[in-house]
Amino acid sequence: MGILAFIVVGLIAGLIARAILPGRQSMGLLATTLLGxxxxxxxxxxxxxxxxNGRLFDLHPSGIIMSVIGAIVVLLLVGAAGRRRVHA
Structure with a gap:
């Protein structure tokens, strides 16, 4: 997969992950792309x-789904770390 496709898939996965999770995530477009x-x-x-089967970086529909799931996991971890830091 080329770097441009990786960035576009990252942006889409980040946007979907932010839409799925409730709450306010204060991130811009660049942070959302990096999240994805x-x-x-x-x-x-x-x-x-x-x-x-296949190469690791091939573009598949299941890979896009796993990208969204991975972005949700990362978003949950970042949110948990942020809450812990503010309350401590």
């Missing part, structure tokens, strides 16, 4: 544990 890109890496690594 990190989520894509996390989701790709999780997906590679279940499937050994």
């Amino acid at each position: 890109m990190v989520g894509s890496l996390v989701g790709g690594l999780i997906g590679s544990l279940f499937s050994r």
